[in-house]
Structure formats: structure tokens, C-alpha cells
Amino acid sequence: MIKMKHDRVMHIAKKRGFLWSSFEIYSGVAGFVDYGPLGALLKNKITEKWRNYFIIREGFYEIESPTIMPEEVLKASGHVDHFADPMTECKKCLEVFRADHIITDATGEDVEGLPNEKLTKIISTNKITCPRCGGRFTKVWSYNLMFQTVIGVKGKKTGYMRPETAQGIFIPFKRLLRFFRGKLPFGVVQIGKAYRNEISPRQGVIRLREFTQAEAEIFVNPKNKNHESFSEAADEKLILYPAEDQMKNKEPINITIKKAISGGLVLSEMLIYQLFIAKKFLEDVGIPEDVIRFRQHLPTEMAHYAIDCWDVEINLDKFGWIEVIGIADRTDFDLKSHSEHSKEDLRVFIEFNSPKKVKKLVIKPDMKKFGPSFKGESPKIIKVLEKLEVSELVHSFETKKQFELELEGKKYTIPSDHVEFEEIEEIVRGEKVFPHVIEPSYGIDRIVYSVLLHSYMEDEERSYFKLKRDIAPVEVSVFPLVNKEDMVKIAVQIRDNLRKEGFLSEYDSSGTIGRRYARSDEIGVPFAVTVDHETLEENTVTLRNRDDSKQVRVPILELHNVLGDLISFKIDFKDIEN
RNA sequence: GCGGCUGUAGUCUAGUCUGGUUAGGACUCGGGCCUUCCAAGCCCGCGACCCGGGUUCAAAUCCCGGCAGCCGCACCA
Known part of the structure; x- marks a missing residue:
């Protein structure tokens, strides 16, 4: 009976031009859909409303970046190495398994993240065989979910279709920071296509190989994740399903935002404020309150970059509770990693409320001795000394009475009488830190489907989308x-x-x-x-x-x-x- | 990716086992008639054998491969 609703909705969606499967006259390809004339209108109206929430009301700005990305970007983001599963195939029954799962099941060891060669070795040394037929396994290979392509005529540069729109926001971070005049917090959004070569997408519009994401990356001060409009959200009730309760098989709880924060259920105001916005938005496009819940990721399913993550789920009777929005605290993972890989400083200078006086030991070179000893090279040497860790210098001068320095291939020995140390008081006005990122990520296609499903009304006389x-x-x-x-x-x-x-x-x-x-x-x-x-x-x-x-x-x-x-x-x- | 089942107009379906005239019906849709407010009626019309190969005088029908859908397994950072 429940399944009927899905079938009726999809029937009308197809008949009246909301959703079609793509490439139909060539018998179609799983994981791709066309929005027909009415579907395109509906989707546009929903994304327009999303823009109204995030751009007009929250004051974020939208950007648009390419859907094809060079390998470096996705190497830094971790997708090239981690957006893949280690697979192995039984040589006898040809069944394909996750290699790490097979090992964990057989040995109880957690082998997540080990390289394929290691996994292959573990399988052979432990003589792990197919749980189904007892056959032997092939060597472990990676199945990466990204679509690969080549950039340029000679095809020398590897590119990928982006697996999420988020990376397109992290890359121009320095420009964005300047646009927002250097102050946290600020939010940047992007609406666009993302691509994942799913192994076998079977749930229609729920799991697509090409889908539309609407993502916001909100860059916040890691030391202040309070939200200035928190009081607006404080009394709203949410159905929360914390990780701990899931593991204990308890039911989700209905709780005010204020209590969820004071009870430590959700990591920060910044994060829970996005849960609040998500609920408002979904209700505003016609999703009933009682089919919306917020499920916290279990520690085992949390992505490598996140410290707290909540899925906004809608009950889609045929499919059960399905994630339509993911809201994560991505910490500084992405910016830090892009900073390391690109050698660009992607930190933000955050001014302290009041300047701090810091007592600090500094090196004071005695120029009367430096000059005669090192002549014209003195300034260069002093510059390097000043950059080095003071404690290291002190240690060397105290124990060895000298300090050895290698500079541009030349060795210099500085005697301890050439320098003195002095404790000075310095005024520090702030510090450079990597912002943390709060990321609500909306699956627009799933939302469009949810809207259709939950607005579908039927009685003896007629059926209509309310x-x-x-x-x-x-x-x-x-x-x-x-x-x-x-x-x-x-x-x-x-x-x-x-x-x-x-x-x-x-x-x-x-x-x-x-x-x-x-x-x-x-x-x-x-x-x-x-x-x-x-x-x-x-x-x-x-x-x-x-x-x-x-x-x-x-x-x-x-x-x-x-x-x-x-x-x-x-x-x-x-x-x-x- | 594996196994089972399935694939006929926009939709639902007859025909397939047992190969043989122009692939039949219903609903929808389009045109017309009729009609003073909620899928009525009448007339006319458009419209299909998933794709490719094979067997055969002849294939929607039998065989093989592909694609897609459903179910199960697996997968879903």
C-alpha cells in the first residue's frame, strides 16, 4: 500500500513531464534522469527558494566553479585516495566484496585505510576465502567513484568530474576572504552538478550518478562557534537521533534547540543553527514536520574530515528514512590540506578582543663582533638566526658555546659571545588560524522527489499535488x-x-x-x-x-x-x- | 559486479509455451459533435513488439549477447 504512493507519484511524474529517465530511446542508463518541463520548473522554484534562504536571509554569496577539476585539487581533498573502496573478487563464484570488510569479518581486525597491496597480503597470509563458496580471492583493486577524464588535446592532465561542489569553494578561499574583507564568519554557496560513478544505482532519483547539490560553506572562527541569531532558533523543536541512542536502539527524541545545545547533543550553535534552517526550508517547500528527523553520524560512518555530522532525513515510505541534507562540521581539514598542497597560506588573521602582552626571549646580535667576523654576510646570517627557534639557539650556545649554521651551502660557526638574549614584552594583536567550515549540503534531486511524494493527495474522486x-x-x-x-x-x-x-x-x-x-x-x-x-x-x-x-x-x-x-x-x- | 524474474503505443494489457494474414483491446492524448462547473456520451484520428546478432521459407514468439527495470546478495567516502 505504501509502495503504491511512490508508484503513483512516479507514474504521474513521468506522464505529465516532471521526471523521465535519461537516454530512453537508447534504452537508458541507470543513475541519470531528465527533468521534464514541469520538473525543471519545480526544481528551479525550489532552488530559487533555497537561494532566498541562504543568499537573501543568511547573507551568503553564491559562486559558480567548474564541474571538471584537475587531479591536484582532488588529491589534496583526499578524494583521489579515499573516495574509493578496496574491492576483491572471488575467482570461483565471481562475487565482488569490499576487501577490508572481508578481512574484518574473518580476523576482527580494523584494516581501514591500508593500501591495497597490504590488504592483498593479509588475505593471502590469513588464507581468507570467499564466505559464500570458499573460493580464492583476486588481488585487491580500488574502485574510485569519480568519473575520470583528460584535460587538453594531448590528454596529459588528468581531470575528474567533481564529486561535490564544496571543493570549488575552498580553492578560491583567499579571494573570497578578501571579498568578505577578512572577517569571519562568512558563507559562500554553490548550486550545481556533482558526479559519482555509483556501482549500481537502483533507487531512481534517490541515487543518481549526476545530481544537483546546493551547498553552503560557512567559514567560522574555530574558537567561537556561537551564532549571533541563536535566540531565533532556540525554542524550535527538532527530532534528533543522536549516535549514542542509535547504538542503544533507542528512539529519536523531540527536543528544543536550546536543550540540545546545553545538553551537548550537537557540537555547536553554528552547527545546530543549520539544522534549524534545514527544517524551516523543508517545511517551506511542503515537507510535513513529522517526516523530518536529524540523525547523527555514527563514529564509524563519519567522513575523515568531520567532527560532527547530522543527516537530515525524510521518511520516504518506499525507501524509509533517506538523507536529503548532510550538515557537517568539516573543521579545518580542507583548507589545511589545500594550504599544504598548494603552499598558499589559507589562514585568517583573527584579532584578539584585547591585545595580548607576551613575554618573549629574543636574540640580540652584537654588531661590533658580527661585523668584523662575518663582514657583508652578517645581515643574512642574523636574519636566519632571528627566524630560528630561540630555545634551540639558547641550548646550543649554553652547551657548545657556539652555533653552527648552514646557509646557501656555506657553513658558519657563530661563537656565543656574538649574541645576547633579552626578554622583551611584545604586543600580539591576534593570530592566524585556519577557519573551521560548517557545511550544509542539500541534495536537490532528493528534495524535489520528497516534495512530490509528500504533496501527493489522492481520494476516490481525484489525485493532485498539493x-x-x-x-x-x-x-x-x-x-x-x-x-x-x-x-x-x-x-x-x-x-x-x-x-x-x-x-x-x-x-x-x-x-x-x-x-x-x-x-x-x-x-x-x-x-x-x-x-x-x-x-x-x-x-x-x-x-x-x-x-x-x-x-x-x-x-x-x-x-x-x-x-x-x-x-x-x-x-x-x-x-x-x- | 553476481544470481533469479521481466521487457508489446503515453499507460495497463492480449498474443509468446505450440513461429505463419494487416499485432487485438481498454484508458490517455489530438480533432470534431454535444455540454450552464468537477475525469459523462458519440464519431474520427495518432500511436507499440527494448537493441544487436543467430536459427528458419517465415521471429513479438526459439537461441545467444547487450541494455534497462524489479527482487535478492554485494556496494553506497
Whole structure:
């Protein structure tokens, strides 16, 4: 029965142009979908709303970066080495297994992260055989989930289709930091395609090989993860499912954000604020509150870069609780790694609230002795000495009475009487640190599917998508009650006028009026205008509300104002019922 | 990636076992008639054997391979 809903929704989605499987005439390829005309409209309206949340309301800025990335980027991010699974195949029954799982199952040892050669060796020395048929295993190979390509005519440079949009934000970090004038926190978003060559994607739009992500990377001070608008979120209730409770097989808990933070369930205000935004957003696109929950990653499933991670899950009856948004504290993993690989300083200078006075030992060269001893090379040597660790110098001068220095291939020996040490007081105004990154990552395709599934309504008489009226693809249908020339003429004219006023409006005269309402409902058009006999007399039309089939009369001249107020939620339909 | 089952108009399906005229029906869709508000009725029309190879005088039908879907296993940083 539950499965029926999915099937009915997908049936209509296919029939009416929301979702199609791609490359159909060539029998299709698993893991790819086309958004049909209505699907594309719906998806755009949902991403537009997302932009409204993150760009307008949160004050983040959007960027757009390439979907193809050079190998270096993904080497630094860890994807080349870690976005892969070690696989092995049974030579006898040809079954394919995760090599590390096979070993863990057989020996109880945790071998995650070991190189393939090691794994191969462990399998052979432990004489591990296929748990299914007892056959022997092939050597271990990596299956990397990234699509590989080559860049340039000669194909010398390896490239990959990006597995997440996030990296495109980390790379220009220095430019972004300058754009935001050097101050934390700030947020940058990107909406775009990401690619993962899944082994066998089978759950339709739930697991795609090419999918749309909307991600925000919020760069925060690692020492201050409080959120300035926390009080706005504090009293909202969330259904949380902490890792500990999952392991103890307990039920999720319904708890206020304030209590979740004070109880230490969620790592920081910055992080939980994103859970709050996620909930608001999902409700705003029409997902009911009771099918949204927040599940913390178990320590074993947490990605290598994260210290706390929560999946926002929606109950999609056929598939169960499915992650549609992942919200992680990625710490400084990415920036640090890109900093090391690129040799660029990706740290931020954070000023202390008040300057600190720091007592510090410094080296004071005695120029009267340096000059005669080292002549013109003195400044160079002193510069190097000043950069070295003071304690190291002190140690050397105290024990050996001298310090040996190699500089540009030459050796210098500095006697201890050439230097003195002095304790000075220095004023330090701040420090350079790698920001931490709070990352909400939205799977737009899964959200579009969730919206369709959870807005689908069915009774004996009709089926319709109860889409929120500001995300419905078609906003208003216009019909003549019957196909009489005068009514048809007025109806077409009303449709055209509504289009000029900016409404996505469709005209339909085929079949009976009932059939046309049904067609319009089926794709979730929130309002229908009907030109009838009274229209000819008094220039009014009926305006029909999709959700309850109720109708009111509206003067043609006021139609666009009324529709505008309805669609922007300034008024509700019941406000204009008599 | 492995195994089982399956693949006929937009959708559901008959025909496949037992090869043989123009692949039949229903719904949908388009055009028309009718119609004073919720998938009515009547007429007309569009529209299909997943792809490739083989067997055969002849293949939707039998055989092989591929692709896709469903289920199970595996996988899902």
C-alpha cells in the first residue's frame, strides 16, 4: 500500500513531464534522469527558494566553479585516495566484496585505510576465502567513484568530474576572504552538478550518478562557534537521533534547540543553527514536520574530515528514512590540506578582543663582533638566526658555546659571545588560524522527489499535488466553461494578460470542464479561472482553489492582484470567500 | 559486479509455451459533435513488439549477447 504512493507519484511524474529517465530511446542508463518541463520548473522554484534562504536571509554569496577539476585539487581533498573502496573478487563464484570488510569479518581486525597491496597480503597470509563458496580471492583493486577524464588535446592532465561542489569553494578561499574583507564568519554557496560513478544505482532519483547539490560553506572562527541569531532558533523543536541512542536502539527524541545545545547533543550553535534552517526550508517547500528527523553520524560512518555530522532525513515510505541534507562540521581539514598542497597560506588573521602582552626571549646580535667576523654576510646570517627557534639557539650556545649554521651551502660557526638574549614584552594583536567550515549540503534531486511524494493527495474522486502555491510549476489555468466562441475568446485573452503580468498560465479547452480541472489538479496548479455565462454579462470569472475545489467570483480586472497576493501568501483563499 | 524474474503505443494489457494474414483491446492524448462547473456520451484520428546478432521459407514468439527495470546478495567516502 505504501509502495503504491511512490508508484503513483512516479507514474504521474513521468506522464505529465516532471521526471523521465535519461537516454530512453537508447534504452537508458541507470543513475541519470531528465527533468521534464514541469520538473525543471519545480526544481528551479525550489532552488530559487533555497537561494532566498541562504543568499537573501543568511547573507551568503553564491559562486559558480567548474564541474571538471584537475587531479591536484582532488588529491589534496583526499578524494583521489579515499573516495574509493578496496574491492576483491572471488575467482570461483565471481562475487565482488569490499576487501577490508572481508578481512574484518574473518580476523576482527580494523584494516581501514591500508593500501591495497597490504590488504592483498593479509588475505593471502590469513588464507581468507570467499564466505559464500570458499573460493580464492583476486588481488585487491580500488574502485574510485569519480568519473575520470583528460584535460587538453594531448590528454596529459588528468581531470575528474567533481564529486561535490564544496571543493570549488575552498580553492578560491583567499579571494573570497578578501571579498568578505577578512572577517569571519562568512558563507559562500554553490548550486550545481556533482558526479559519482555509483556501482549500481537502483533507487531512481534517490541515487543518481549526476545530481544537483546546493551547498553552503560557512567559514567560522574555530574558537567561537556561537551564532549571533541563536535566540531565533532556540525554542524550535527538532527530532534528533543522536549516535549514542542509535547504538542503544533507542528512539529519536523531540527536543528544543536550546536543550540540545546545553545538553551537548550537537557540537555547536553554528552547527545546530543549520539544522534549524534545514527544517524551516523543508517545511517551506511542503515537507510535513513529522517526516523530518536529524540523525547523527555514527563514529564509524563519519567522513575523515568531520567532527560532527547530522543527516537530515525524510521518511520516504518506499525507501524509509533517506538523507536529503548532510550538515557537517568539516573543521579545518580542507583548507589545511589545500594550504599544504598548494603552499598558499589559507589562514585568517583573527584579532584578539584585547591585545595580548607576551613575554618573549629574543636574540640580540652584537654588531661590533658580527661585523668584523662575518663582514657583508652578517645581515643574512642574523636574519636566519632571528627566524630560528630561540630555545634551540639558547641550548646550543649554553652547551657548545657556539652555533653552527648552514646557509646557501656555506657553513658558519657563530661563537656565543656574538649574541645576547633579552626578554622583551611584545604586543600580539591576534593570530592566524585556519577557519573551521560548517557545511550544509542539500541534495536537490532528493528534495524535489520528497516534495512530490509528500504533496501527493489522492481520494476516490481525484489525485493532485498539493504543492505550496509558490513552488507550483504552473500557477494558474484558464478555461472556458464550454467551447463557445465568445467564452473561448475571453479565456484566451485572460491567459495572455496573466502571462503579461508574470504568471505562468495555461489555457485548456479540451474535453469537459471537469476533465480540465482534473488535469490541472493532477500537476498541482493551485488556481483555475473559468469563463462562464456570467462573465459575458458582468466581466467576472470564477476562481477555483485546487485544495478544496471551492470557487469565488472575481472581477477580471482584479484577477492579477488577487492571484499575486495568493501566490505570495499575502492572503489565503478563505480570505476572499464570501 | 553476481544470481533469479521481466521487457508489446503515453499507460495497463492480449498474443509468446505450440513461429505463419494487416499485432487485438481498454484508458490517455489530438480533432470534431454535444455540454450552464468537477475525469459523462458519440464519431474520427495518432500511436507499440527494448537493441544487436543467430536459427528458419517465415521471429513479438526459439537461441545467444547487450541494455534497462524489479527482487535478492554485494556496494553506497
